[in-house]
Amino acid sequence: MSPWAAPPTDATWLAEETDRLFAFGRRFPHPLGGAAWLTTDGTPDLGKPRHTWITARMAHVYSLGHLLGVPGAGHLADxxxxxxxxVLHDPDHGGWxxxxxxxxxxxxxxxxYDHTFVVLAASSATLAGRPGAPELLTDALDVLDKRFWNHDDEMFADRWDTPWxxxxxxxxxxxxxHAVEAMLAAHDATGDAEHLRRALAVTKRAVVWGRQHGWRLPEHFDAGWQPRPDYHHDRRHDPxxxxxxxxxxALEWSRLILHLEAALGPDAGDWLLPAAKALFDRAVQDGWAVDGAPGFVYTTDWDGAPVVRQRMHWVAAEAIAAAAALHARTGDERxxxxxxxWCAYVREHVADPAHGSWWHELDPANQPAATTWPGKPDLYHAVQAMLLPRVPLAPGLAASCARIGAAR
Incomplete structure (x- = not known):
């Protein structure tokens, strides 16, 4: 699939929506450093915390924008x-x-979770030639390796206290x-094959759990990596x-599996594509328009019945990207x-032409809601959904944007 060769649809809309999203987020810089939480109309909410994951996502997104020639994007990435x-770095103990x-x-x-996004941001910023990005990437990869990667499990741990x-x-x-995504990006930025090996090891475990549970992926585990199916039964709306x-x-994993397969090339196994298809099919069967209205429910139980019926913008974004990836890999018109x-659904219900960006949450009737996600703090999923259909499966998004920018 050649760069900017989108699957048959309104390619003009993909390009225009990308520009609209970049324009919406321009006010994210917080006067005290980091990214502010953006409200419905893009106004910074200075009363909310400055999050590492949002700041890193903004660095990633505007690094992509710089590679694509978006005016001012390089400064915003910086x-x-x-x-x-x-301000978000811990000078006493290291990490973020x-x-x-x-x-x-x-x-x-x-x-x-936060540290994987720092790696993603630093990888994209390195490919975008932003000052200090290679040093940040080295630091972030070192922390992810020493603090979170378990060589015996070949998985990443989840959380420490502040002093480690x-x-x-x-x-x-x-x-x-998200560590798989970060490892793929780090491989593009550094050429280190160990990042691909770790992405593959994690993906193998995820696919095994998927097969064991009818392709409804367990999310929560104990320290021995035994699934905890009842975890947060009393916190169903947890973001x-x-x-x-x-x-x-499931949709996000489907796409990442195909990126991994493409990055591995001839060394990829024959199990990756079937797993990507199975995860996609399960997500669509369980999640899409299952309660009488268009849109994806947020979560289901282990029999596939909806639990939280809110429609999250990021799920629609990942559906678009996964469908595009599977089309690129297979050529299957379905x-x-x-x-x-799903592009039509986003245009009709999720995109907000009046205020900009996408509604981050809709209720089951596709009306704006804020049970889980108030405001519009995150450009990452939406921007990627508009860009991924227009680039190859490998290299990754930043590397592909760098090639496109160099060809202009």
């Missing part, structure tokens, strides 16, 4: 990177705080999924660790059909 090397509160206090703990003195017993697949199977993660359906 502002986000300065937040990662400055989850967030800095509105009164300037670091939130406690150290999260693998106590590792929590919880293990999570979400952080490992990062909800109960049950998360439909959007994936093109889904791609068109």
């Amino acid at each position: 502002v986000a990177l300065a937040g990662l090397t400055g 705080h989850p967030a800095i509160t509105s009164d300037g206090r670091p939130e406690p703990g150290k999260s693998c 003195s106590r590792l929590d017993d919880y293990r999570g697949l979400n952080a490992n999924m 990062f660790q909800p109960f049950g199977a998360t439909v959007g993660h 994936y093109t059909a889904w791609f068109r359906i």
Whole structure:
């Protein structure tokens, strides 16, 4: 699939929506460093914490923008990177705080999820030639290796206390999924094949769990990597660790598996494509329009019944990207059909032409809601959904954008 050769649909909309998203996020810089939480109209909410994951995602997104020639994107990427090397970094113990509160206090703990996004941001920024990005990438990879990677399990642990003195017993697949994404990006930025090997090791474990559970992926585990199917049964709307199977993660894994397969090339096994297809099919069967209205439910139980019926923007974004990836890999027109359906759904219900960006959450009737996600803090999923259909499966998004920028 050649660069910018989108599956058959309105390619003009993909390009225009990308530009609209980049424009919406421009006000993210917080006056005290890092990324501010953006409200519905893009106004910074200075009363909310400055999160590492949001700051890193903004660094990643605007690094992509710089590679594509978006005016001012390089400066915005640098502002986000300065937040990662400055206020959000822990100068005493190393690594990154989850967030800095509105009164300037670091939130406690150290999260693998946050650190994977620092690696992603630094990888993209390195490929974009941003000052200090290679040094940030070296630091972030070192922390991820020494603090989170377990050589015996060949998986990433989830969370420590602030001084790295106590590792929590919880293990999570979400952080490992984003670690796969980070490892693929780091391989593009460094050429180090060890990153691909780790991405493959994690993916093998995830696929085994998928097969064992009817392709409804367990998300939560104990320290021995035994699934905890009832975890957070009483916190079903948790934005990062909800109960049950998360439909959007099956779609995200489906796409990442295909990126990994493409990156491995001839060394890829014949099990990757069937796994990607199975995860995609399960997510669509369990999640899409199962309650009488278009849209993906957020989570299901282990029999596939909806649990949280809210529609999250990131799930629709990952559905678009997964359908495009499967179309690129197989040429099967059924994936093109889904791609068109979900692009139309986003245009009708999720995109917000009046205020910009995408509604981050809709209720089951596809009306704006804020049960789980108030405001519009995150450009990452939406921007990637508009770009991924227009680039090859490998190399990764930043590397592909770099090639496109160099060819202009």
